[in-house]
Amino acid sequence: MNNEITGKPIDRVDGRLKITGGAQYAAEFPMKDLAYGVAITATIAKGHIASIDTRAAEKIPGVFGVLSYKNSMSLHFPQGGDPGSGKYAEKDLLPLQSDRIFYDGQMIAVAIADTFEKAEYAASLVAITYEPETAVLEIEPNASNARQPKTGLGNQPMQTKRGDASTALANAPVTIDYTYTTPVYHHNAMEPHATTAQWTGDELLIYDSTQSVYGSHSLMANMLGLEPEKVRLIALYIGGGFGSKGFSWPNTVVAAMASKLVGKPVQLALARQQMFTTAGRRSQTIQNVSLGADRDGKLLSIRHASIVETSFVDEFIEPCGVATTMLYACPNLEVTHKVVNLNRGTPCPMRAPGESVGTYALEAAMDELAVKLQMDPIALRLANYADEDPQKKKPFSSKNLRECYEQGAAAIGWKDRNVQPASMRQGRYLVGYGMATATYPANRSASTARAILFADGRAEIECCTQDIGTGTYTIMTQIAADALSLPITKVKVKLGDSDFPKGANSGGSQVSASVGPAIRAAAIDVVGKLAKLAVQDTGSPLHGLDEKTIQANNSGIYSSAEPQRGESFQALLSRLRLDRIDALATTNVSTRAPEAGQPEAIRNYSFHSWGAQFIRVLVDPDLYTVKIDKAVSVMDIGKVLNQKTATNQIMGGMIFGIGMALMESSVYDPARGRVVTRDLANYLVPVHADMPVFDIRFIDRPDVLISPIGARGIGEIGITGTAAAVANAIYHATGKRVRDLPISLEKLMD
Amino acid sequence: MYPFTLIRPESPAAAIKNATKGTKFIAGGTNLVDLMKLDIETPTALVDINGLEAFNTIETLPDGRIRVGALVKNSALAWHSEIARRFPLLSQALLSGASPQLRNMATTGGNMLQRTRCYYFYDPAFPCNKRVPGSGCPAIDGYNRNHAVLGTSEHCIASHPSDMCVALAAIDPRVMLHGPRGERSIAFAELHRLPGSTPHLENTLLPGELITAIELPSLPFAVHSHYLKVRDRASYEFALASAAVALDIQGGTIRAARIALGGVGTKPWRSKAAEKTLVGAAAGDATYKIAADAALNGAIPHKHNAFKIELAKRTLVRTLNIVGGNA
């Protein structure tokens, strides 16, 4: 269809609602007798609670109670553990179940009152004493005790070998060997983790800020020991998650527990400071990368050894080296991950877990190798271009990375780059150009959706997936409108409700590729049902035709052979006196478990997205302030579903990467293990004044193997490669190689 | 936040009368309310001075001095045409601070009395000599990147965060006060205290005393001035180092100089030592470097802020060059 709306840069269907404040987030559901919870968090890194004195707090009129391990209900140990069906972030620390403390900032109590202000005041009056124990606070002194886990999240292998990396490295004519470090990063979504919980008898209604409505729903039923039918969980709008809301954190279940305690609905939103301890983070990483090449730049050996950290109550391993296993054609490779347990809150996925920090180390190392080889960094990458997945030994479903390099180089003006570091000037400023490869797996998993066509010509889509702020409502509306041949104004997509059929969780950039095909299939089934009715109906112009020759067109169904022959949906349904026709469709395709009865295309190919990131920086030669002047990204992400939302995802990812490269960093007090940069005045993210001119482009070639929609996910790939491109550009501008993020100015000063 | 009562006096006299022990004046509230939310400030009552219209004007006096009321908003002061023309360094300092929304709320009086951004001061779970006298200073052996290198003591190394005050330190206005014992004025340089052994005492105001205005001297050479702020991002962030400079250069020789530094001092840091090296010297990079060394003489680094010494020098040299016409 040439007048397809999919792909068009339409405005967000919920844009107006959001801008005008009409979109309701989890802590924005006014209800009768709503009580407010304020969380109280631990101020030691390890030990026990010795005493909790709540008397002063409970004396305040309007305070309903203080929930802690002393009066809390028992929770059931959550089964499962796959984020799609619900994962509690800290399996060995169900909230408020004991007096034990595993990290500073752990949620240990909640004060509940009739106003937020009173709850806050009450929380400050709760007197807690501790019996502290010696905590393990830093990776470096404990690195020698690091464990070497076999697998990480989703059974991803954490130790990968091919050939003999050590021997090949020892024999390589040109080698580099450097260690790159990244600090703890925090997601800091604009909307904090927030929940409103309301019991009616033994039924529970939860408004939650989650990236997995289905998962959070089943997890809550699981932990509270309820039948799933007794729980309804809703997340209509989510103010960002970036991975921090993929697992469930204490706020959700504790809101339900608090509500039970006081017999009123309870709203519980984390304070910004609490977002730094009990809502996930990215692990600190220490990554050693060794590369060996021949004199023409052909890679002979890659070694990427990472040390990361996790808490004592769950294990999330930042998979730094996963992209390294497939990015370049190289016969000898060794990727390892080690992990140290610390008394810090548990890390979790954060925008491109692994690839973000991993591509920083690998792509900075490639730049160092290019310098050593006196080779153009793009030429080095082309010399090692992987035409098939070198680890899985399967062809890629679609890879147009060469074009990404070419277009990006042209857009940034790569040919004007003087190879010599610190050689280019613009007025006072040193000028530098850097580039890096971007990559992220193209994930797809099973999804179910319902399409409903009403007699008045409107359609609704229902699916229990969620729009975490990325534009899911909009692109799903476009997909459904095309499949039904309706204008987008006639299509309403409803998401974020556990009463709807199960859709994919928002993790691994998979929603578009997973839910889009299900919605399309459901819509096509509706059209099929209508066609069947029409051919059997003597009143229809399509009577007697073969239903397979009928297709949706212009808000109705028409013969594909005779495009004028047919009728509108409205005409057909009203003649048949039907209010609605609906269909439920499941697309059971998973690139994540490709062997288990999946279509051949899925089994035989490796699915990834690609891109090239180019950065131009201006660096003050005395003060070492860095200004990103231009950022170019050329992305190969399959079909672009909406130019606007796609550009916006890549831009957001790059801004994340710029922050990661230049300023973001969570610092823990060395003596106490308490985060000291725990608000947005001290955890710096880029502001508008830091923004470069962005030039974001897409190859826009559908990946027909991943789904009939041809789109691969786009939420995470934008951050990958960006930090390396920035670091490489700063090296080119100054001749200084900083291998420790963020590259704050003191690291560049002599 | 602790409960408090709100008092809205209609005259300065009533404001002062209500400013009894445990109360606080509130102007823009952009610093005080944040600190109250974190239980760092726990006033029993707020005396809201925003109704005192008389303090909301900017007036040029016959002798050329400019009187700026304590309630004049940072944005109004920055964009005031005479301020922008006669005191570029002040206008630039104000506009480099916070964000437009905050500057539209923040006042001249409140800006001068804003409190440090030391991470530990902001977190009641930590001890802090400034917050709880005698409890200790975790910053000295902890994370001290945004801390001071000048004017520190073994009890406190917190930096003064204001940009406006750095420009004022260079200009050295009179600070007009009104308190239970009547009106008086002090030099700006006398307003802020060094931490010494009493870091909780930050200024020399007497109990219940209200800042009513500041009076900028007619300092004609301040037309040749500049404020430069160096920070981790381009906007909406406090200074790692900043410099306010005014120079009177005639025929290549410096006749008079005003130098103040930000981000590095425990109070807005005027450097008379640097000024002294400049006066009578030939304008130029060599002179400026000597001044910068003098300004940072005696600076004490800590683990994470040692770079500020060199950064402040370079910032000052750059600013001198800008005012001197070489950059």
Ligand SMILES: Cc1cc2nc3c(=O)[nH]c(=O)nc-3n(C[C@H](O)[C@H](O)[C@H](O)COP(=O)(O)OP(=O)(O)OC[C@H]3O[C@@H](n4cnc5c(N)ncnc54)[C@H](O)[C@@H]3O)c2cc1C
């Ligand atoms: C996010 C953020 C970023 C910021 N960034 C910067 C920055 O980059 N640079 C910078 O310089 N500042 C910055 N600030 C600080 C800002 O400049 C101050 O908060 C503001 O100037 C305080 O003025 P106010 O009128 O709001 O004071 P208030 O908060 O009302 O009061 C502050 C203090 O002054 C006292 N007070 C107020 N007026 C009087 C008076 N007339 N007499 C006696 N006492 C009085 C109050 O009792 C209180 O103790 C930032 C603030 C925020 C929140």
Ligand code: SF4
């Ligand atoms: S530096 Fe000063 S404000 Fe900071 S913790 Fe030490 S005493 Fe407190």
